[in-house]
Amino acid sequence: MAADAGFKDADQVRFATAISELTQNAFRYGKGGICEINVHSDGFKTAIRARICDQGPGIPNLDQALSDGFSTGGSMGLGLPGVKRLVDKFKIKSQPGKTEVEIVIFIKPRIGVTDL
C-alpha cells in the first residue's frame, strides 16, 4: 500500500517495521486485535495512517511504556518508543480492555529528527 501511494523504499520499510512492532504487541500482550490502514492525500502531501486496536489488559503506566529500556516481556524495551521515533505522528490511548495506537507517515524528505 505504501509503495502504491508513492512512498520511497526507506519509508515503506519504516512503515512496515512500525506495523510489525505494533501488531506483535497487540498479539503478544493484547490478546489480538485489529489493524486498519488507509492512505490520504490532500494534493499537497500524502499520508499513510494505521490504527491498531487490541482488547488486552491495557498499559497501566503509559509514560513508563514509552521510555527506553522498559519492558514487561523481558525484551530490551525499545518497541513503543522505537516506533515513536520511526513515524511522523504517534498517538496512544490505553485502558483495561482496549489499547489503541495510531501512527502516520507523510511523504516528505527527511531532513533530521522530526517533532513528534
Add this chain to the structure above:
Amino acid sequence: MKIPILRLGKILLTSFQEGLTDRDIIDLQYDLLDMVNKTEIEGVIIDVTALDIVDSYLANLLNDTARMVKILGAEVVISGIQPFVALTLVEIGQGALEVRTALNLEHGLGMLNCTVENNKPVMRKLKKYKKNARNRISN
C-alpha cells in the same frame, strides 16, 4: 518448518527468513547450540539477507541467539543485513547489535575463516598437550 543448518568444516551456516514462528526460532537455537557443542564448531554465521523488515523483537532474537552461541566459545557473525533494515534499526534505537556483522555471506565466511586459521596454532598445541598427558598417564 525446520530451519536448515549447514556445516562447512568448523563453521555453521544458517539463516533467518520471513515467516519464522517463535517455535522455529527456539528450535533453531537448540539445534545450533547442540551442534556447536557436539562437533566443536568455532564459528557460526547467521544470514539475514531474506529479512526485509527487522523489528525490535526480531533484533532481540538475533542478539539472544548470538549471545548463546558466543557463551559456548564460538564466534558469531550476522551477514546480509539489508540497507533499510540498518536504517530502521538505528532509528528504533537498536543500532547496537551486540555481534559482528558482515556485508554478505562471502565477507562473513572470510571473517570466520580467519578466526579458524588463528585458532589452528592453539588447537595444535592443545592436541600435543593432550597427547603428552595421555602418554604420561599410561607410563
